[in-house]
Amino acid sequence: MxxxxxxxxxxxxxxxxxxxxxxxxxxxxxxxxxxxxxxxxxxxxxxxxxxxxxxxxxxxxxPTLVAAAHAQLDRLTLTSRAFIHDQFADFCRELAALCGKDLVLPMNTGAEAVETGIKVARKWGYQVKGVPAGQANIVVAEGNFHGRTTTIVSFSTDSDARADFGPYTPGFRIVPYGDLAALTEAIDEHTVAVLLEPIQGEQGVVVPPEGYLPGVRRLCTERDVLFIADEIQSGLGRTGATFACEQEGVVPDMYLLGKALGGGIVPVSAVAADADVLGVLKPGQHGSTFGGNPLACAVATEVVRLLATGxxxxxxxxxxxxxxxxxxxxxxxxxxxxxxxxxxxxxxxxxxxxxxxxxxxxxxxxxxxxxxxxxxxxxxxxxxxxxxxxxxxxxxxxxxxxxx
The missing domain is CATH 3.90.1150.10 (Aspartate Aminotransferase, domain 1)
Structure with missing residues (x-):
């Protein structure tokens, strides 16, 4: 006893x-x-x-997700992206369709998806928008939580997440969350993206003021800036829609996804965008040994199919x-x-x-x-x-x- x-x-x-x-x-x-x-x-x-x-x-x-994992474990778990496996095409095609985007780039963790989004936005800025080399900036919001890598904590305003991890990565401008005027002022000719959570989770499930996200969308379109929505926590059904952005009638240029995409079984993340954005990447410029592995794709494809029913x-x-x-x-x-x-x-x-x-x-x-x-x-x-x-x-x- x-x-x-x-x-x-x-x-x-x-x-x-x-x-x-x-x-x-x-x-x-x-x-x-x-x-x-x-x-x-x-x-x-x-x-x-x-x-x-x-x-x-x-x-x-x-049960559907566990069955998919068990079946795949008996067949194939990893090839690396050096080869193509038979689960990859279905996952990318069906996730792209769910997002309404042309392309998907699979990774593992949410932080990796955010890092991928940052890299893609900068490369897009230099190759498509014409920003001078090394001058790209990205606007982010106070109270954000996008992960814990050294680059990501460089633009965190949480002292616990940021303190004593410097020197910090430059190239980010921080504005108050929900303040469209401040965002407008922060964007200049070298801004390549606005990176936001549609609802700030770690900050305490903070919902922005009505009209803010549509305002961000309009501003990004007008100023030729990518709108990157970090839907890692808020996406995939959590808020009553596939994406939190949907409830404001907003479609971002890039979705960052993770967490629920792995069904609670394996870590899966992804970046989804159209070809004019994700198409800037060429072989050897970005990747992951485990990103898009067969086990992850088998589980995540079933996740996408569960969501496709609504x-x-x-x-x-x-x-x-x-x-x-x-x-x-x-x-x-x-x-x-x-x-x-x-x-x-x-x-x-x-x-x-x-x-x-x-x-x-x-x-x-x-x-x-x-x-x-x-x-x-x-x-x-x-x-x-x-x-x-x-x-x-x-x-x-x-x-x-x-x-x-």
């Missing part, structure tokens, strides 16, 4: 003993999962309301309304504000009550997993397979935490 009681604390300590402390996870050790639920080493079940930061949009171990987008929209209605009912009862779209929400807790970390710890004790960010803010991003009853359960547990 005593050993059983100590099992989780011991497993937590063991997991921390030989790893760099670049994360501060909740003290839960997960051993299995299915759908919207995970189970820890002691057999306790938790409703997963983070879904791997949207990497698990289709839930844990979605079922998950509709679920996210309908269930998101239920989630947000429940959360808005807690404003003034412990919550200060609620933001988001679809099955994605940022909640600002009254800091006089507790921190975001404390709220997540208390939710964990009640069988719900969520993640804090920036002090008293927590994020909810349950998998799109969650049910109405499970949403109500999550809201009820949050209600109890705030009341306590």
């Amino acid at each position: 005593i050993e059983d009681m100590l099992r989780t604390p011991a497993a937590v300590q063991d997991s921390e003993r030989h790893t760099a402390h670049n994360y501060h996870p909740l003290p839960v050790v997960i051993t299995s999962a299915e759908g919207a639920w995970v189970t820890d080493v002691d057999g306790n079940r938790y409703l997963d309301c983070l879904a791997g930061y949207s990497a698990l949009n289709f839930g844990h171990r979605h 079922e998950f987008q509709r679920r996210s929209a309908a269930l998101g309304e239920r989630l947000h209605a429940g959360l808005r009912g807690l404003i003034g009862k412990g919550l200060v504000a609620v933001r988001g779209r679809g099955l994605w929400a940022g909640l600002d807790i009254d800091p006089a009550l507790m921190s975001g970390r404390q709220a997540c710890e208390r939710l964990m004790e009640r069988g719900v997993l969520a993640k804090d960010t920036h002090g008293s803010t927590i994020r909810l991003a349950p998998p799109l397979v969650i049910t109405e009853e499970e949403i109500d359960h999550a809201v009820a547990q949050l209600t109890a935490v705030l009341a306590d």
Whole structure:
């Protein structure tokens, strides 16, 4: 009995003993999962309301995706791009069609997709727009989160992500998110791209003002600048549409995709754009050993096919309304504000009550997993397979935490 009681604390300590402390996870050790639920080493079940930061949009171990992975594991897992494999064409063709773009460039992680987008935008600027060599600049937004490479953190405004990792990569201009006037002023003849998250996830699921994204689209068109939408977290059904940009009637020049594209099984990312943009790359100028590997393509193709039916987008929209209605009912009862779209929400807790970390710890004790960010803010991003009853359960547990 005593050993059983100590099992989780011991497993937590063991997991921390030989790893760099670049994360501060909740003290839960997960051993299995299915759908919207995970189970820890002691057999306790938790409703997963983070879904791997949207990497698990289709839930844990979605049967269609697991079957695709198993089938491919028995056949072929890696060739490198030195050769062509039989899963590659279907994946690229079907993802390009989902995005409404000519071409796809597969990579592995979201950060790689962002780095790829930056490189492509600069090369496009020099070869197509005619920007003088070495003079290209890209405009980004305060509060952004695009990854953690040295180039990407160079234009982060989060001190934790940026401090002590210099010298920093030049060529970026930072403006306030949602401020179209500031963006207009920042663009000059050497600007090659505007890189934005349609909804800022890490910042606390911040939705821009109405009309901002259409304004960005118009401005980029007028000034001959690429509009790059980082839909790594916001895309692939999360907000109630295939892409968050859709809800503003906006089509960017380039989509950056990741997380959910791998179905929670393998890391898969991609850049999607038309041939006049992605076509600037020639053999040897960019690539990845594992990017577009057979296992990744087999799983990601099934992800694209799940999205092609529209079922998950509709679920996210309908269930998101239920989630947000429940959360808005807690404003003034412990919550200060609620933001988001679809099955994605940022909640600002009254800091006089507790921190975001404390709220997540208390939710964990009640069988719900969520993640804090920036002090008293927590994020909810349950998998799109969650049910109405499970949403109500999550809201009820949050209600109890705030009341306590």
